[in-house]
Amino acid sequence: MNSPESIDRQEALDRFTHLTAIPGRSGEEKDVAEAIIEQLVAAGLDRSNCKFDGAEERTEIDANCGNLIVHLPGSGSGPHVLLSAHMDTVPICLGSQPVVEGDFITSSAATGLGADDRSGCAAVLTAAIERLRGSDDSLPPATLLFTVQEEIGLKGARALDASLIGKVDLAFNFDGGPIEKITMGAIGGERIDIKLKGLPAHAGVAPETGVSAIVIAAKAIAVLQQEGWLGRVSQPSGEGTANVGVINGGDATNVITPEVTLKAEARSHDSAFRTEIVQTIEKAFQWAASDTCNDTGVTGRCEFSSRVDYDAFHLPEDDPSALALESMLQKMGREPYRKVAGGGLDANWLNHHGIPAVTVGCGQQNIHTDSEKLDINDYLAACQIATQLICEPVS
Template identity: 40%
Template structure:
């Protein structure tokens, strides 16, 4: 019952709206206007105060739409994050064959505007055609791309306490993500001693050298990139390096940041332990002519925790049945990444994640497969009917 032309129009419109992490106000406005036009009452639509609780750098909260049901049934939630990565700034979406791509040298933003548009299309179809449905909450979180911050700040009472969730953030519409990784962000603040690099380099302590030695040691131990230790697996990455002021000055400070991930919480702690120890050893190993050594402050923040849903969970069964309804075979999978669903599941809301036709995320080659996107719209509609 999805109007394909309308659904495609919603997607093209939302892809053209800029909304990097923390700056989603224009996306909130665009989605809200579409939902009001579809038949949502303005009283159903609000934003929460997640941005205020997150602090500086965040302009607006999560967009929450609470639709009353036409039948008595538990409330369900549909979600898709609004923000895109910086690569998508200035994206101009164009239809090229059976795909939507970005015109020019930018990413597209199908991650996750395809999910947002699919939810809008599903809601519009239900309201325009007066399809019986349970109470539904449409959640559009902010700041997913830079750390799942919006979903972490969500309060379930603001959502109407849904019984289960269906998150849109993936590729093929038959994908049903039932598990994902834990992740930790780390920061190494390295202190050295500044001296003239030409006249008295021996009196200085290079913070850059300490950081370099630490990362080399981590890699030599097999704890960088893809990590496999027996049946234990994980990943680690160095994300940013900053420090130093001039090429003729021994670098006296350097800050490195990165992340570690694993499906196993115990192994994740081991990966972090190796990183911490490597930086501490490196700091002690770099000395000047007086025997002084560098210092390091290594800190971590837990981004999100792993989850694993049983195939017997109601949201998994409903999503699988909806996929079968569009003549596809459900593909339950465990993802080596983090999703808003990590936070929802950690808080006690069973939530699966489905694909909405986006591919090659965070790349210039990103595209949305139009047929897959339209199928995802149908899957969402079937979920709403099955949940009744």
């Protein structure tokens, strides 16, 4: 079996640029998945070992494929290792034209690169191809997971059919940041939908007969801001963040606006405190609706709903996947450090499904922007780590 150090640098780079040039926004990942399958089959894997889990039938948007689950057969003893990465990119990356510039890969087009997370996909794919080329049946079985719809709220990981994966001993999610960063946990997030209903009226002739939904929204937002429940939230009972990100309503300046819809979010590493933030936001909007009335005492109304996008998690300090990753990085001359993410990761839902996963950086920088780039040395190190994990049994 080839050692990780013998990975062909040019092949690994070509693998990344090939995958990155394929458009694949959330819900449209099938071409990326088929390119991955094509390379695995060319390396000797039977296509029957590649399965889709039908997650697209359990998510809200129209989508063309579910999560791709790949089983690498083996008869040897040792831990069952899972390697995962997500296939979708944000819209700014559509049309990416990856080019090598010194120690980095960038997009020559006016787009994002898409290293988030095609670098993770390419690292996992590189490891699988190295293993297939070695034809070493004495290795224990391993599983690859390529998820969908990560960028729009971890929808693919949430809808994962974990029964197709089975019991996992070690799990590594390749996504986000420098190779030295070991992400041990992530924040939990909840999305909020608010509909405010008032009464229309002519704004010039009889404004007093109307109830402005805009006024209701303004009152609630002002109170939340003044009392420290928007932005960085720090209260005696906990810490988190909250934001009202979208407001829609109104058609004309001469009409008292009868309806406004808002989208908001709350995040915290403490699930109970996140719930408290959401409840406080609801209380503010319900109060503002009941406090805003016309000249006859008719008040506004508030319809409020929320849903958990992903719950917070934190791996224990002695998590075996984290310890294995730490040891590998140290042997490579790197200085690993542990972090907890302020945004959601597929690992949030993997943990929920009973698959505790540590997240491995792949060298992505400036993600979700048109200045995104990939650190080549970090990416190649991620390829080496992924390869070692499934080509050399972890003790």
